[in-house]
Amino acid sequence: MPVPILKQGDTLIASVVAALTDDDLVLLRDELAQKIGKVRAKSVVIDVTALDVLDSFATRTLRGIAYTARLRGAETVIVGIQPDVAFAMVQLGLTLEGVATALDLEEGLALLARRREHP
Amino acid sequence: MNTLRVAIEREADIVLARQAGRQLAQQLGFSTTDQTLIATAISEVARNIVVYANHGEILLSTADEEGRVGIQVVATDAGPGIDNKDLAMRDGYSTKNSLGLGLPGAKRLMDDFNLESEIGRGTTVTMKKWKR
Numbered sequence: 001m002p003v004p005i006l007k008q009g010d011t012l013i014a015s016v017v018a019a020l021t022d023d024d025l026v027l028l029r030d031e032l033a034q035k036i037g038k039v040r041a042k043s044v045v046i047d048v049t050a051l052d053v054l055d056s057f058a059t060r061t062l063r064g065i066a067y068t069a070r071l072r073g074a075e076t077v078i079v080g081i082q083p084d085v086a087f088a089m090v091q092l093g094l095t096l097e098g099v100a101t102a103l104d105l106e107e108g109l110a111l112l113a114r115r116r117e118h119p
Numbered sequence: 120m121n122t123l124r125v126a127i128e129r130e131a132d133i134v135l136a137r138q139a140g141r142q143l144a145q146q147l148g149f150s151t152t153d154q155t156l157i158a159t160a161i162s163e164v165a166r167n168i169v170v171y172a173n174h175g176e177i178l179l180s181t182a183d184e185e186g187r188v189g190i191q192v193v194a195t196d197a198g199p200g201i202d203n204k205d206l207a208m209r210d211g212y213s214t215k216n217s218l219g220l221g222l223p224g225a226k227r228l229m230d231d232f233n234l235e236s237e238i239g240r241g242t243t244v245t246m247k248k249w250k251r
Contacts, residue, residue, distance in 0.1 A: 021130055021134055052155060056163060088155050091227050093210055093227070
């Protein structure tokens with residue numbers, strides 16, 4: 001199921017609502033890269049609260065999305081990684097190196113707001 | 120013993136396999152944390168089937184040994200096989216430009232892990248997790 005992307009101010013918010021296939025993730029990456037330019041977004045929030053598994057492919061793709069967005073001039077925050085999912089990622093050996101994370105959407109937006117005030 | 124078979128023909132089947140695995144783990148009474156570890160391990164071995172062998176299958180069943188109850192996951196394919204099993208089990212090693220965490224990562228997520236592979240014949244990963 002494709003991931004809807006909403007715009008709030010200069011932030012793009014992608015809320016994952018169901019299990020993502022590899023194709024969905026790649027589509028999300030491409031759409032975000034396009035949309036950042038189209039709406040001149042400065043930041044991207046990806047909400048993965050609904051995901052019950054983040055495997056190595058999903059993690060690598062999320063990291064790729066964040067790096068791509070940065071090259072397009074926007075910062076990415078991944079929010080809502082569930083406790084069990086975080087534990088499984090650590091066991092697998094996965095990291096989201098260099099990518100900001102926050103507890104939930106609210107904290108993610110607050111993080112972006114702080115960064116804007118104190119870059 | 121009932122065995123649940125999930126055919127892995129395309130990448131969307133990876134999601135089906137891990138959802139079936141989580142469901143069985145839940146029925147067996149695994150904690151939600153363990154359900155997530157099992158589902159993640161299934162995701163990794165199922166993806167290996169798609170990436171390296173194109174198709175294969177995941178077999179899910181109840182494991183019962185010396186009074187212990189657990190879940191058994193068998194991922195099998197008739198793909199090209201693994202040339203060097205030691206390398207394949209090493210973190211960060213990949214011949215397909217992935218993170219190289221699939222097999223060693225799945226091993227860490229489960230309790231028992233066995234990799235059998237023969238060049239030109241295929242690969243079978245058998246892994247189990249026991250209820251605590």
